[in-house]
Structure formats: C-alpha cells, structure tokens
Amino acid sequence: MALNVLMLSTLFPDISRPNFGVFVERQARELASRPEADVTVIAPLGVPPWPLSRAGRYAPLLALPRKERWQNLTVYRPLFRIVPKFGGATNVGAMTRAILPLVRRLHAERPFDVIDASFFFPDGPVAQRLSKALGIPYSIKARGADIHHWGTRKGTRKMVRKAADGAAALLAVSGAMRRSMAAMGIDEDKIRVHYTGVDLDSFEIMDRAEAKAVLGFSGPVVLSVGALIPRKGQDLLVRALPQLPDVTLLLAGQGQHRRTLERLALELGVERRIGFLGSVPHHKLPRIYAAADVMALPSESEGLANAWVESLACGTPIVISDVGGARELMDRPEAGRIVERDPDAIAAAIRDLIDHPPDREAVRETARRFTWAANGDALLEHLQDIVARGI
Known part of the structure; x- marks a missing residue:
C-alpha cells in the first residue's frame, strides 16, 4: 500500500500568489507522482481579525476555496487567525486549533502514515502537536530563515528546538544548514541533506541576444531574483552599479524594501539603469535568466537558494x-x-564575468545534479525509512 503523507506547508502557491512557495509545490508534485506515495497538502492561511482581513493582501486569501485540486494535488486551505507583525509566537497554537479538526477527520477516513512539515516555523511545532494527537511520526525540513531567524528569536527558539527534538528525522537544504542546526544543539545524526531541484527542461540555455531583444534590453544585464527585503542584499547591487556604467540591473521580486531601493538609486544617479520587474511568474523566469549576463544575489543568509540553481541551469553564472x-x-x-558583501567586491566580480564570460554549457553542468527526480527519490526514501522504523 502507498505511503499516505500529510504535507504541511504555510508556504504554498494559490491563485492570488502563484509564486508563493512554488518550490514546495514542485517537491510535493514530484513525491505525489510516484505510485509509492499518496500526498495530501494542508496549506493554512493566516489572516487577521475583521476588518483587517478584508483589506490589502488578506482579502484575496478569504476568497480562496478551502479545498481544491491544485496541479494534480488535493490541497486544503484552512484559515487561522494571526496578529500581523506581533504574533509570530502565537501562530503555532492558532494554526493547530484551526486545522486539527480537519486533520482528525481526514485521518479517520484514511490514516496518515507520516507528517512532512515543509518549514521549521511555524510548520514544525504544529506538526509536533498533530503528531501527538494522531500518534504518527513527523519530519521537518530546514530551508533558511526558518532556522536563522525563528530558530534564534527569543519567543520562538525553544519551540523550534522542541520540534526538532521530537521529530523522527529532519531534512536540511544544504550541508551548511545541517551544520547550523547542529550548532544550535539539534542532533546532527537525525539530519539528512536534501537538496532542492530544478526543471532542466524549462530552465535551459537560450540564445542570449534573442532573449535580450524580446525583453527590450541591450548591453550587459545583471539580474537579481529574490524578495525585496534587506536580507537579500539588493542594496549592495545598487551601490555597485556606479562602477558598472554600461550595466542594466533587473530586480525580479517584490517586497517592502522596494521604496528604499528606489530612493537609493536616485541618490546614486543610477535610477535609469534599474528595472523593477515585480513578481515574475515562475514559468517566465527562464527567458529572463537567459537574457542576463550575470545573476547576483549577495544575501546575508540563505539555505541553498533556488534562484542560484535556476540561473546556472540557464547557463548564466x-x-x-x-x-x-x-x-x-x-x-x-x-x-x-x-x-x-561589499559593493566594490561585487562590482569587480560582475565586471570580470561580463568581460570574460564562461562557457554556458560548463555553467549549466553545475546544476545538472539538482534534479527534481533526485529530490523526490530522496524524500520518498526519507519518509519510508521513518515509517519503517516505527518512530
């Protein structure tokens, strides 16, 4: 009989946010494509109390169906209450209370074998509580900020540690993340490195001149793909731009840091050489990667960024x-x-790659080991092992 997996993820796409957690969705689809696994996704939606829930980015979430078929997956989207900007530590209890009745009902209809939590917070502590209620094991994957941020904050670090201690096994997006987890006191023997994947059929080498022409660009192009938040370091790219007078900088992503970046560009006199692309649909990213001579992302912290691997798969260093x-x-x-993380060093590296472009096939070769098939094989084996050990 196929392994019945409950996948819990607070980062999962919907019709109003098609790029939100697209890599989690792709991992879920890869696992569900295998006859050895059945996957049910619960993607809780945090919304504040009325009237805030009817405004801004929350209103579209209320309009979403509570259950739907999404990319051949059955996805449940229960609502839970949040307190914006202040309630991170309270989200675990609120989410558990909101989804536990649904999980109990689904488990009664067909028992789940294991819970796969996509992030350490709040997903991990919630998975721990669901595990206790259902009497089944759980796993948590560490991806980046869920450890670097929530794992160090005063109000949440104990919950992160407790969830790690109670898990049957853990996943880390890189060996470096595994070492960071061990440094926090998490049992390193429980942690398996589980690399992300990239669709090598979609993210492929294209004619760079043609891609630039289609997008209306000429000359050297530097692309940065990531949320516009201070941690991603786009301000360092803007500060590097005066040293790269022939370069156009494209920023693909959205976030609260955009106005700060716009003001900085004006101060430095480079505003005409920066393009803010907003949130680019994931299926349109390959052509933008193809048009870029370099993809730059000088982040303060990462696990193993999908943007790194996608760019390399397109032959863009x-x-x-x-x-x-x-x-x-x-x-x-x-x-x-x-x-x-210094504008001078960044500018020098970009200049070197533009002036001495590497062979694009050699660049792409770097990404060939990061396939979704390998990702799915490893995840299935990981979950099967948990259930087989009866933990």
Whole structure:
C-alpha cells in the first residue's frame, strides 16, 4: 500500500500568489507522482481579525476555496487567525486549533502514515502537536530563515528546538544548514541533506541576444531574483552599479524594501539603469535568466537558494555571498564567484564575468545534479525509512 503523507506547508502557491512557495509545490508534485506515495497538502492561511482581513493582501486569501485540486494535488486551505507583525509566537497554537479538526477527520477516513512539515516555523511545532494527537511520526525540513531567524528569536527558539527534538528525522537544504542546526544543539545524526531541484527542461540555455531583444534590453544585464527585503542584499547591487556604467540591473521580486531601493538609486544617479520587474511568474523566469549576463544575489543568509540553481541551469553564472550552501553548489570556476558583501567586491566580480564570460554549457553542468527526480527519490526514501522504523 502507498505511503499516505500529510504535507504541511504555510508556504504554498494559490491563485492570488502563484509564486508563493512554488518550490514546495514542485517537491510535493514530484513525491505525489510516484505510485509509492499518496500526498495530501494542508496549506493554512493566516489572516487577521475583521476588518483587517478584508483589506490589502488578506482579502484575496478569504476568497480562496478551502479545498481544491491544485496541479494534480488535493490541497486544503484552512484559515487561522494571526496578529500581523506581533504574533509570530502565537501562530503555532492558532494554526493547530484551526486545522486539527480537519486533520482528525481526514485521518479517520484514511490514516496518515507520516507528517512532512515543509518549514521549521511555524510548520514544525504544529506538526509536533498533530503528531501527538494522531500518534504518527513527523519530519521537518530546514530551508533558511526558518532556522536563522525563528530558530534564534527569543519567543520562538525553544519551540523550534522542541520540534526538532521530537521529530523522527529532519531534512536540511544544504550541508551548511545541517551544520547550523547542529550548532544550535539539534542532533546532527537525525539530519539528512536534501537538496532542492530544478526543471532542466524549462530552465535551459537560450540564445542570449534573442532573449535580450524580446525583453527590450541591450548591453550587459545583471539580474537579481529574490524578495525585496534587506536580507537579500539588493542594496549592495545598487551601490555597485556606479562602477558598472554600461550595466542594466533587473530586480525580479517584490517586497517592502522596494521604496528604499528606489530612493537609493536616485541618490546614486543610477535610477535609469534599474528595472523593477515585480513578481515574475515562475514559468517566465527562464527567458529572463537567459537574457542576463550575470545573476547576483549577495544575501546575508540563505539555505541553498533556488534562484542560484535556476540561473546556472540557464547557463548564466552567479555572483553570491559566502552563505548557506554556496560552496556546495559552486564546484567549478565557470559557475561564477563567491564574494564579500561589499559593493566594490561585487562590482569587480560582475565586471570580470561580463568581460570574460564562461562557457554556458560548463555553467549549466553545475546544476545538472539538482534534479527534481533526485529530490523526490530522496524524500520518498526519507519518509519510508521513518515509517519503517516505527518512530
């Protein structure tokens, strides 16, 4: 009989946010495509009390169906109450109370074998509570900020540690993340490195000149893909731009840091050479990667960024900071450069890659080991092992 998996994820796409957690969705689809596994996704939606729930980004969430078929997956979207900006530590209890009746009903209809939590917070502590209620084991995957941020905050770090201690086994998106978890006191023997995947059929090498022409660009293009938040370091790219007078910088992503970046660009006189692309649909990213001479993301912290791997798969070298799994990924000079989080160092690395472009096939070769098939094989084996051990 197929393994019956309950996948819990607070980061999962919906019609109003098609890019939100698209890599979690792809991992879920890969697992569900296998005859050895049945997957049910619970993707809780946090909304504040009325009247805030009727405004801004929350209103579209209320309009979503509580159950739907999404990319051949059965997805439940129960609502739970949040207190914006202040209630991170309270989300675990609120989410558990909101989804436990649904989980009990589904478990009674066909018992789940294991819970797969996609993030450490709040998903991990919620999975721990569901595990206790249902009497089944759980696993949690660490991806980046869920450990670096929530795992260190005063109000949440104990919950993160407790969830790790209670898990049957754990996943980390990189070896560096595994070491970070161990440094927090989490049992390293429980942690398996589980790399992300990339669709090598969609993210492929295209004609760069043609891609630039389609998008209306000429000359060197530097792309940065990531949420516009301080941690991602787009401000360092803006500060590097005066040293790259022939370069256009494209920022794909959205976030509260956009106005700060716009003001900085004006101060430096480079505003005409920056394009804010907003949230780009995931299926349109390959052509933008193809148009770029370099993809740069000087983050303060990462696990192993999907944008790194996607860019390499398109034959576009990357300039990134020495964080997370950077050195696990960058196993050849053609892949790009690992640099200090300094505008001068970033500008120099970008200039070198533009003036001396590496062979694009050699760049792509870096990404070939990061397939979704390998990701799915490893996840299935991980969950099967948990159930077989009866933990």
